[in-house]
Amino acid sequence: MMKYNYLTIEQLHQKLINKEISVEELVNESKQLAKDLQEKCNVFDYMIENPEIKEVNDNLLSGIPYGVKANYSTKGILSTASSNTLKDYVPFFDATSIVNLNKANAIIAQKTAMDEFGMGGTGTTARTGIIKNPWDHTRMCAGSSAGSAASVAYGVYPYALGSDSGDSIRKPAAYCGVVGYKPTYGMISRYGLFAYASSLDHCGVFTRSVKDAAIVVDNMKGLDPKDMTTWDSSNINLYESINGDIKNKKLCYIKEICDINNYPNATDELKKHLENFHNVIDKVRKDNIIIDEISVDEKLLATVASVYNIIAFAEATSNMSNLTGIIFGPAGSGASVTEQMKDHRTKGFSPLIKRRFVIGSYVLQRENQDRYFKNAQRVRRLIVEKWKNIFKDYDAIILPVSSGPAKKFDDKSIIDGPTKILEEHLQIGNFGGFPSITIPCGFVNDLPVGLNITGNIFDDANVLNIAYAIESKMEYKNQIVKEVK
Amino acid sequence: MENLHVVIGLEMHCELKSNSKVFSDGRNAYSDTANINVSPVDMAFPGILPVVNKYCVEEAIKMASILHCQIPDVMIFDRKNYYYPDLPKGYQITQCSKPVGINGYLEYDSGNKIKRAIIHDIHLEEDSASLDHLNNTSIIDYNRAGVPLLEVVTEPCFNCAKDAVSFLENMIKIYQYTNISDADTKRGQVRCDVNVSLANEKGEYVTPRSETKNVNSLGNIFATINYEEKRQREAYFNHSEELVQETRRFDEDTQTTIRMRTKVDAIDYKYFIEPNIPPFKIEKEMVDKIVNDIPELPLSRKQRYLNEYKLTEEDANTLIKNKDLSDYYDECIKIGIDKQIASNWVTVNILGELNKSNISIKDFYITPNYLKQITDNILNNNISSKQAKEIFAKSILENKEPNTYIKDNTQLSDESYLRDLIVSIINNNLAQKEAYLNGKTNLFDYFVGQVMKETKGKANPVITKKLLRDLLNK
Structure with missing residues (x-):
């Protein structure tokens, strides 16, 4: 029935230019798919009735609809970050990345649901309810960009924007069988992205192919006078630098993460996942590319999750202090201003966020700050240095994402256990601001799994080219959800 | 009775003069109309980011060098976290870990004596919105939110209210001379936190310090210090109250100070480095150029x-x-x-x-x-x-x-002087005299001009003309 949902951006653009399809048809099909998906999986925070139709021009993105995560500021369109504290918030300005996509004549089609303010890795804390994985409705999409991942996997549009502070693009991409790319910190402006943890937050994108990811980020990126952490990437054209030639490139994977012997109680899914990963690597090696096994101190790896939690939660508790219901958001009630702010926050936030605020406050307290927050920053630097040293010898690090395919909602083993490092290593990409991309790399029990490629800062073109070459060795490019359950 | 003296330290806030605010492109201007000089950044709408105003940094460096401070080689900002309705972000961007100046001093003039104030630090930060409390409602004006502030923190180095106020007067003048600020106390551009305690002859503190917040005129600062000195003396000698380290506010109506909170309830501001402002180098050339302009x-x-x-x-x-x-x-x-x-x-x-x-x-x-x-x-x-x-x-x-x-x-009207002068002029211009007598009457003006030239224009023209007519026709 659907005619276009499997097409790449290049193919859609060609059809639009050739007038084989109209923008209206494309938008209508997108709307229909979104309605279906919403009924099945509850992936949207706000569904746009009549997306603004735009003209097709030379830009590859012109006239093509896309999804936007609910934590991007979109002028005139409800932007809630999936939080009740912003349930009625309609911004009066666009995020810089949205401004840039507007210039490309791209069409905002939907606002996707997410874990509240980007916090949480399950897609279960949105104000609109849990977000289901379109491959298997008993499983999660991971988070926080769950709605964006699910809707791209379902083919609602060729791409959707996400944000990534720990793995919020790159893990849901794996669980939903799509590409998830977070470029180097500062390549895309964060102005208008609702802050979670400023030193870790990245804008990024979900697509169904590496090339599409390159096209979208080319249009989102750029130096922004409103974001002091952006840098000038005008000499980088990701799309044009993809040529598939990765001869003599050097990759490595980390033994302590990838060796099945490190997981004595490995589940069947984990075994299959790692086996698949090694098979993919062997296949890629035949292409004159070097993939070494390297070793990293397990003690250092064991710190990743705590370092992330401390820094992210500390920054979050401060970043979200603007949510008081005084200037925007539903006003709280109470006899004093303090009572009103308390009421707004008590009613507005989910328990998970409150827990994180408590931890964030605790680690910043005068008597705790050195022991927790500052130590976490020190260890963060150690890890980043270690990774930068690896990048002296290797173009990129290639690792499996998560400990298997999407988890069941009732799986209690999500956070703890010996597979913790498999679940958390993507956060290193945020510690260093490294360019990092997840691509689908196969199936475990008919559910998609992914692998991740991470390179040194500013080396986005190289990372994407490697990802493209590896993607081309496999048959998961442009895949659309095949419902299991 | 023990001989005690008062010890005062000041935290002086002064609003900088600049086109835009310190971390946004909102206009920095005083206005009677509320909420017109406001950018989304000033009101902390979701997704906003701070951008440092370079001009304000330069002005801060200027003041730091005037105060003989050490200036760091990198500029860093910190967040001071607390909830208050006049603070839209829920934190103030300020400088704590690396202020723009530390360990300085300023020589100032008090009662025509030169004294030296010791400067702990000077830092650049943003102002809060202004609150007005009406009968049963409060109104917020965000014009002031994000206005650049320089805060100068002195050591407890003043031993009388007069010195403290003189120091502030000297500072205000410096702000005005350098055009860093209008430092207009009437418009609330200068505000002070006043720290007061008592010390004995050995210089040991005998009362805990009280900090009176946000006092906004020199007269009120003077009154604050005197009231605090009196209050602490009475408490110390007469045990009228138990003194604790505390934060107070000045009440203009009664000219007294009133307790806000004690140290036990002190706020932990949970300072940490602002992650949205990458540290940037302060180049020596930049500092030199700024110092040259003072x-x-x-x-x-x-x-x-x-x-x-x-x-x-x-x-x-x-x-x-x-x-x-x-x-x-x-x-x-x-x-x-x-x-x-x-x-x-x-x-x-x-x-x-x-x-x-x-x-x-x-x-x-x-x-x-x-x-x-x-x-x-x-x-x-x-x-x-x-x-x-x-x-x-x-x-x-x-x-x-x-x-x-x-x-x-101062016209030259001395006839005998002028007569002698004209005679000598005529004698030096006999050819012109003859031409004049032969009918070239316009040469008369030539002779008037010569007289004016010799007298630098001071010759009385009426007398000159009369004498010329007489002498030329002789």
């Missing part, structure tokens, strides 16, 4: 007036009251007016005129060069000092330069 400061001018120019303390104080007046005076000296004479004219006649007409020296008609026309003629005995005052007044009234009137007052 004008001579009031205290240095005063000492020059006293020691080199031998003016009286009173006159020197009057001249440095504002930079434009002092600049005017210095210009007078530069073009050669006598130092004492210039001082008299500026402090008496000119200031009197300015006060009378309520204009600033910059708009004053009599420039230093015009003033010199008057003073030179007094020195040359061309005019009396009484005449000088008349010329001064007339010149202002009619907007004509003083020389216009001086010529009229």
Whole structure:
């Protein structure tokens, strides 16, 4: 029935230019798919009735609809970050990345649901309810960009924007069988992205192919006078630098993460996942590319999750202090201003966020700050240095994402256990601001799994080219959800 | 009875003059209309980010070097986290880990004695919104949110209220001289936190420090210190209350201070480095350039007036009251007016005129060069000092330069002098005389011109013409 949902951006653009399809048809099909998906999986925070139709021009993105995560500021369109504290918030300005996509004549089609303010890795804390994985409705999409991942996997549009502070693009991409790319910190402006943890937050994108990811980020990126952490990437054209030639490139994977012997109680899914990963690597090696096994101190790896939690939660508790219901958001009630702010926050936030605020406050307290927050920053630097040293010898690090395919909602083993490092290593990409991309790399029990490629800062073109070459060795490019359950 | 003295430390906040706010492109301007100079950043809408105003950083470096502070090699900002309705982000961006200046001092003038204040640090930060509490409602004006503030923190280095206030007066003058701030206390551009405790003769503190927040005029600061001294003395000697380290506020109606919170309830501001502002290098060349642009400061001018120019303390104080007046005076000296004479004219006649007409020296008609026309003629005995005052007044009234009137007052009307002069001119121009007598009557003007030239225009024209007519036709 659907005619276009499997097409790449290049193919859609060609059809639009050739007038084989109209923008209206494309938008209508997108709307229909979104309605279906919403009924099945509850992936949207706000569904746009009549997306603004735009003209097709030379830009590859012109006239093509896309999804936007609910934590991007979109002028005139409800932007809630999936939080009740912003349930009625309609911004009066666009995020810089949205401004840039507007210039490309791209069409905002939907606002996707997410874990509240980007916090949480399950897609279960949105104000609109849990977000289901379109491959298997008993499983999660991971988070926080769950709605964006699910809707791209379902083919609602060729791409959707996400944000990534720990793995919020790159893990849901794996669980939903799509590409998830977070470029180097500062390549895309964060102005208008609702802050979670400023030193870790990245804008990024979900697509169904590496090339599409390159096209979208080319249009989102750029130096922004409103974001002091952006840098000038005008000499980088990701799309044009993809040529598939990765001869003599050097990759490595980390033994302590990838060796099945490190997981004595490995589940069947984990075994299959790692086996698949090694098979993919062997296949890629035949292409004159070097993939070494390297070793990293397990003690250092064991710190990743705590370092992330401390820094992210500390920054979050401060970043979200603007949510008081005084200037925007539903006003709280109470006899004093303090009572009103308390009421707004008590009613507005989910328990998970409150827990994180408590931890964030605790680690910043005068008597705790050195022991927790500052130590976490020190260890963060150690890890980043270690990774930068690896990048002296290797173009990129290639690792499996998560400990298997999407988890069941009732799986209690999500956070703890010996597979913790498999679940958390993507956060290193945020510690260093490294360019990092997840691509689908196969199936475990008919559910998609992914692998991740991470390179040194500013080396986005190289990372994407490697990802493209590896993607081309496999048959998961442009895949659309095949419902299991 | 134990001999105690008061020890005072100050935290002086001063609003910077700049086009835009310190971390946003919102306009930095005082306005009676609420909420018109506001950008989304100032109101902390979701997704906003701070962008440092480079100009404000330069002004902060300027003040740091005036205060003889060490300036760090990188600029870093910190977040000070607390909830208050006038603080939209829920944190203030300020400097804590690396202030723009530390460990400085300032020599200031108190009761005509030079004293030294020790500066703990100076830092750049943003102001909060302003709150107004009405009967049963409060209103918020975000015009002030994000306005650049410089906070100067002194060590507890003042031993009387007069010194503390003198220091602030000196600081205000410096802000005005450097154009960093208008430092207008009436518009709330200067606010102080005042720390007071008592010490014994050995310099040991005998009472815990009280910090009175946000006192907004020099008079109130003076009253705060005196009240706190009195309160702490009474508590210490008469045990009227138990003293604790605490934060207080000044109550203008009763001229007393009132407890806000004690140290036990002190807020933990959970400072940490602002992650959205990457650390940036302060280049030495940049600092050098800024230091070069600092004008001579009031205290240095005063000492020059006293020691080199031998003016009286009173006159020197009057001249440095504002930079434009002092600049005017210095210009007078530069073009050669006598130092004492210039001082008299500026402090008496000119200031009197300015006060009378309520204009600033910059708009004053009599420039230093015009003033010199008057003073030179007094020195040359061309005019009396009484005449000088008349010329001064007339010149202002009619907007004509003083020389216009001086010529009229000093015409050469001495007939015998003019006669001798004309005779010699005619004898040197016999050919012209003959041509004139032969009918070239327009040569008469030639002779008038020669006389004017010789007398620098001062010859009385009526007498000159009469004499010329007589002598040429002889």
